[in-house]
Amino acid sequence: MAQRTVTVASASGLHARPAKLFVQAAMNVGVAVTIRAGEKTVPAKSMLGVLSLGAVHGTEVTLEADGPGAEEALDTLAALLSRDLDAEDPAHA
Template identity: 85%
Template sequence: MAHRTVAVASASGLHARPAKLFVQEAVRLGVPVTVRLGEKAVPAKSMLGVLSLGAVQGTEVTLEADGPGAEEALDALVSLLSRDLDAEEALDA
C-alpha cells in the first residue's frame, strides 16, 4: 500500500471549500484513497468523513491507496493539500 504524509496548508484546514476541492479531486481520480488522522481513517471521497477529521492548518494527515494509479493519485492529492486553497480563492475573486 502506498502512503504519503502531508501538512494541510489551507488557512481553514480541511473545511468548507478546501475539503470540497479535495473530495472532488479524489472522486475524479477514481482510486480508493483513505485519509488518516491519528487512529481515525475515512474515505477521501466522503465529504462528511473528511470534514469529521477536523484537520486544521498545519495538521499532518496520511493518505493511503492501493492498486493501479495509487502513486499518481496520492501525488495529486498531496499537491492539492500542500497549497493554501483559501488564498487561491481570494486571488480568483
C-alpha cells in the same frame, strides 16, 4: 499500499471550500483513497468523513491507496493539500 504524509496548508484546514476541492479531486483520481488524521481514517471521497477529521491548518494527514494508479493519485491529492486553497479562492482575494 502507497502512502503519502502531508501537512494541511489551507488557512481554514480541511473545512468548507478546501474540503470540497479535496473530495472532488479524490472522486476523480479513479482509485480508492483513504485519509487519516491521528487514529481516525475515512474515505477521501466522503465529504462528511473528511470534515469529521477536524484537520486544521498544520495538521499532518496520511493518504493511502492501493492498486494501479495509486502513486499518481496520492501525488495529485498530496499536492492539493500542500497548497493554501483558501488563498487561491477569488472570494478571499
